[in-house]
Amino acid sequence: MIKLKHLSKQFESTLAVNDLSLNIEKGELFSFLGPNGAGKTTTIKMMVGLMTLNSGSIHMGGFDIEKEPKKAKAIIGYVPDSAFLYQHLTGMELLLMVGQLYSMDNKSIHQKLEILIERLVMREWLGDRVSGYSQGMKQRVAFASAFLHEPKILIIDEPMVGLDPKTARIIKDMLKELRQSGVTIFISTHNLNVAEELSDRIAIINRGKLLGVGTVESFRTVSGEKENLEERFLRIVEEEEMAKGL
Amino acid sequence: MEIIVSSTIVLGLIFGGYSLFLRGGEFLLRQGELGEVFLDRLFYLGWSIIFYLLILSNLITGFSTFYRSPEVAFLMTLPVDNNQIFRVKFVENLVYSSWALLILGIPLTLAYGGLQGLAPTQYMVVFLAGIIPFLFIATVFAALLLMILVYFSQFVKMRTLFILLGLGFSGLFYLYFSMSQQDTLLGGGLSNFRALGRYLANLSHTPFPFIPSYWLSKLFLDSESLVWVERLFYSALFLTTAAIGWEVISWFSEKIYFQTYQIMEGQGEKTGRKTISRVFKFSWPGLRSPTKALISKDMVQFLRTPQQWVQFLMMGFFIAVYIINLARGKVHFEDLSPFWRSTIYIFNFGFMGFILSALTTRFVYPVISMEGKSLWMLQMSPFSMKRVFIEKFWFAFFVIFTMTEAVALASNFFLGQRLEISVLTSGFLLLTSLALISLSLGLGAVYAQFDEPNPMKISSGYGGIITVVLSLIYVAFSVTSLIIVINLIQGNGSNLYIGGTVGFILILTALYTWLPLKWGFRAVDKYEH
Numbered sequence A: 001m002i003k004l005k006h007l008s009k010q011f012e013s014t015l016a017v018n019d020l021s022l023n024i025e026k027g028e029l030f031s032f033l034g035p036n037g038a039g040k041t042t043t044i045k046m047m048v049g050l051m052t053l054n055s056g057s058i059h060m061g062g063f064d065i066e067k068e069p070k071k072a073k074a075i076i077g078y079v080p081d082s083a084f085l086y087q088h089l090t091g092m093e094l095l096l097m098v099g100q101l102y103s104m105d106n107k108s109i110h111q112k113l114e115i116l117i118e119r120l121v122m123r124e125w126l127g128d129r130v131s132g133y134s135q136g137m138k139q140r141v142a143f144a145s146a147f148l149h150e151p152k153i154l155i156i157d158e159p160m161v162g163l164d165p166k167t168a169r170i171i172k173d174m175l176k177e178l179r180q181s182g183v184t185i186f187i188s189t190h191n192l193n194v195a196e197e198l199s200d201r202i203a204i205i206n207r208g209k210l211l212g213v214g215t216v217e218s219f220r221t222v223s224g225e226k227e228n229l230e231e232r233f234l235r236i237v238e239e240e241e242m243a244k245g246l
Numbered sequence B: 001m002e003i004i005v006s007s008t009i010v011l012g013l014i015f016g017g018y019s020l021f022l023r024g025g026e027f028l029l030r031q032g033e034l035g036e037v038f039l040d041r042l043f044y045l046g047w048s049i050i051f052y053l054l055i056l057s058n059l060i061t062g063f064s065t066f067y068r069s070p071e072v073a074f075l076m077t078l079p080v081d082n083n084q085i086f087r088v089k090f091v092e093n094l095v096y097s098s099w100a101l102l103i104l105g106i107p108l109t110l111a112y113g114g115l116q117g118l119a120p121t122q123y124m125v126v127f128l129a130g131i132i133p134f135l136f137i138a139t140v141f142a143a144l145l146l147m148i149l150v151y152f153s154q155f156v157k158m159r160t161l162f163i164l165l166g167l168g169f170s171g172l173f174y175l176y177f178s179m180s181q182q183d184t185l186l187g188g189g190l191s192n193f194r195a196l197g198r199y200l201a202n203l204s205h206t207p208f209p210f211i212p213s214y215w216l217s218k219l220f221l222d223s224e225s226l227v228w229v230e231r232l233f234y235s236a237l238f239l240t241t242a243a244i245g246w247e248v249i250s251w252f253s254e255k256i257y258f259q260t261y262q263i264m265e266g267q268g269e270k271t272g273r274k275t276i277s278r279v280f281k282f283s284w285p286g287l288r289s290p291t292k293a294l295i296s297k298d299m300v301q302f303l304r305t306p307q308q309w310v311q312f313l314m315m316g317f318f319i320a321v322y323i324i325n326l327a328r329g330k331v332h333f334e335d336l337s338p339f340w341r342s343t344i345y346i347f348n349f350g351f352m353g354f355i356l357s358a359l360t361t362r363f364v365y366p367v368i369s370m371e372g373k374s375l376w377m378l379q380m381s382p383f384s385m386k387r388v389f390i391e392k393f394w395f396a397f398f399v400i401f402t403m404t405e406a407v408a409l410a411s412n413f414f415l416g417q418r419l420e421i422s423v424l425t426s427g428f429l430l431l432t433s434l435a436l437i438s439l440s441l442g443l444g445a446v447y448a449q450f451d452e453p454n455p456m457k458i459s460s461g462y463g464g465i466i467t468v469v470l471s472l473i474y475v476a477f478s479v480t481s482l483i484i485v486i487n488l489i490q491g492n493g494s495n496l497y498i499g500g501t502v503g504f505i506l507i508l509t510a511l512y513t514w515l516p517l518k519w520g521f522r523a524v525d526k527y528e529h
Helices: A040-047 A069-074 A091-101 A106-119 A135-147 A165-180 A192-198 A216-220 A229-243 B002-029 B033-068 B070-076 B082-116 B120-152 B158-180 B184-188 B193-205 B212-219 B228-265 B267-271 B289-303 B306-328 B330-334 B338-364 B369-379 B385-414 B419-446 B455-459 B462-490 B495-525
Strands: A002-011 A014-024 A029-033 A055-060 A076-079 A153-157 A184-189 A201-206 A209-214
Touching: A002 A040, A014 A040, A014 A055, A014 A201, A014 A209, A029 A040, A029 A165, A029 A192, A040 A055, A040 A153, A040 A184, A069 A076, A076 A135, A091 A106, A091 A135, A091 B289, A091 B369, A106 A135, A135 A153, A135 A165, A153 A165, A165 A184, A165 A192, A184 A192, A192 A229, A201 A216, A201 A229, A209 A216, A209 A229, A216 A229, B002 B033, B002 B082, B002 B462, B033 B070, B033 B082, B033 B120, B033 B212, B033 B228, B033 B306, B033 B455, B070 B082, B070 B228, B082 B120, B082 B228, B082 B455, B120 B158, B120 B212, B120 B228, B158 B306, B212 B228, B289 B306, B289 B385, B306 B338, B306 B385, B306 B455, B338 B385, B338 B419, B338 B455, B338 B462, B369 B385, B369 B455, B385 B419, B385 B495, B419 B462, B419 B495, B455 B462, B462 B495
Parallel strands: A029 A184, A029 A201, A076 A153, A153 A184
Antiparallel strands: A002 A014, A002 A055, A201 A209
């Protein structure tokens, strides 16, 4: 469903993403782990078409993001790490606008919205302007806007940022349900608990380079012994740094 | 590079303006005593308009400078006196809102001073004791008004306050003009000298002595008309008013700045009890769903941004005053010779070109930048950014062309122009609208500033200056071409020359339309956040 082939991105002298290749199957929940500045957000922005590629290719649901961006974007839902939304619109107007941008008819927008409002507990404040929202409220609206057009692929950059524990639980449950219904989910995070709880597979990236891909179990099991995912993650990153003499 | 280009453009504008005002002034002085009176009067009126515009622009930029700036929010968390924050922001606001108007004011002042025979040292005195306090006083007025408006916005909606302020301003404007009988000359005719004498007597009384533009016009009088004691008096008047203004504004800021800041902070939560605006509910017949969404979003954002709609209304107000003046002079125009009628008609076209330049630079240039950091929502949608760009182009074209065409039709009617000339103007305006909207939108995309929320600051940036200069150059070519075409038509000139002139303006329009749109398309496709 998602195919990244030899993907690279350079910003002046910094190689943000270095020859990255990944293959994610339909209905899989895939977590992308890495320390700050590892290249996670850059990879995601290239995947959703917000950034151009220096080399390589990205296929989303069979559509090349560079050659067929409209078709690819029509099946993607995206939640950024910090949701910048139109400040002067109300949350309701914003979601209505998103539905219309995806050419949904008003009836199905309202039907779908009704479910999302209920599920994400937004009814009380969705009629207020976005300028008055807290970070968590904005994040909930961003989730609703990504779910609204029923995408086949969901890309989420740091899913739990700014969310209170109750909403975080709701989001986790929704992600699990979507995965069961066949939606492919790609999340980028440095919260290892989230990755451990939700993921079918994880990948670790550092300084733009992929350090490993596998199931959570395969990562935790070293020489037949089970290890804490956090310790394993830190060791992999440390070994990579030492190998580079950093 | 940017500094060199900007400085060249600004100096070019100042020098060009100076030459224009100097020649205009010399022409008036050649008309004898009547010309002298008119010259003084024009200087006074020019600075009066600048004074009101300064208050307005200070008021509009003040919203974001004093209340919406993230820097203020950060400074408020530090152990810094709120009054100090206010003072720093006051100076910032003074600079931001004054510099563009000074480009108009400096050449006007230099030319008038030159005509009055001021020595370089006198210029210095006038600048230090006149123009600097003049700008300062306007900023004091605006900051005071802004704090009062924000204070009352806790009881009455900000939009209602602005409407009341606008009505009050319009009322004062009307009272001033009706009491000062500006159109005595037009109403009474020039047939007898008594009417002319009455008009001249009126002119000497109409300046309002309690506003700084009057003091400034007094400071500029030559040494024969103004003794040094009087010059000292007006300089002292400026300096003491500015000093008292500073004390008053400091007292006010100490008392209510933080309170008004908190009122503004709380407004995000207070204002939105409207789930969906009527604009979003409107069916927009014939438009596809994504286009409806884009138009509705742009309109709602415009209507909820006071910096936008207040200034748009003010522009509309000035245009309305212009049309009313033309309507009142309708009877008089019919008595004029064809030469003067054509001259007024050309001035009218030039005025509309100027209005178009102002409208496009102020309202079309910032539209891409104003998407801000929310642009990702459009970039993520299943259509190209080119489509967003094209939608913005047609929306701007529809609104601005309709407005200018309506003004053109009304003004041509009041000027009693022949139908074929009116059609010609409409054609030229169509080309001007196409060229200037493309230019503003295209360069606005090339020089986009997504981190700047204030549309006024966006349009007064580097790209905005280039846009306004290129727009004025186009208008100058357009007006010149129209003069040539009208002269050729009225003098039964060769069709070849008419065709050549029209061909030139068509090619220029094509370049002004195609190149910026091409650059804009390229820019919007490459935005990366």
